[in-house]
Amino acid sequence: MSASLLHYAVLIAQVMLAIAMACAAIRLLRGPNAPDRVLALDTIYVNAMLLLLTVGIRETTTVYFEIALVIALLGFVSTAALAMFLLRGEVIE
């Protein structure tokens, strides 16, 4: 009973997160300005991290934590670098 309940909960969560990623991807393609696109990319990163965590719950393995941590790290670095680029036109001075 517990297994099937968790199975359906994870399934619902994964579908929701996939729809969320699709919304952010539409904003990434449509977004009128560059900051909109960077914001959409950051949202996609966060949603992908949550999706990996739900995959980890589904497989009941802790391997996916590390991948989620790396995705969070790369998301922060890339968004910060893109924001610096939009602000100054260069990343490293």
Add this chain to the structure above:
Amino acid sequence: MSAALDTLHPLVATVVALLIVLGASFALIGSIGLLRLRSFYERVHPPTMGTTAGVGLVLAGSMLLFSVLASRPVMHEVLIAVFTFVTTPVTYMLLVRAATHRDRIAREEVTHDAGQGNGVTVEREP
């Protein structure tokens, strides 16, 4: 699903399921807001729902599940949560500062061009 989940207490499974679905729905609402709102400064707000409430609830659910399964406190997820909570305001502040900077430059160019077109010099704001 692994066989370990069959022996899980139903109460724990219910709480974990609620936390996961609630967190995912926060992330979904945030992304829909990102898609639907009109201006950039409005669109900055909704994704923070996903990065705070969404990440926090999903990580709490996963932490509870793995702690119960391993019969000891599992604290890996706190790392991700702290990292996300600390870095999100920093990145969004940088992004909004870049957006205001670009907006100001675009507005100055418009007024400058209009001034040139009319043969009138327009003072640039410092």
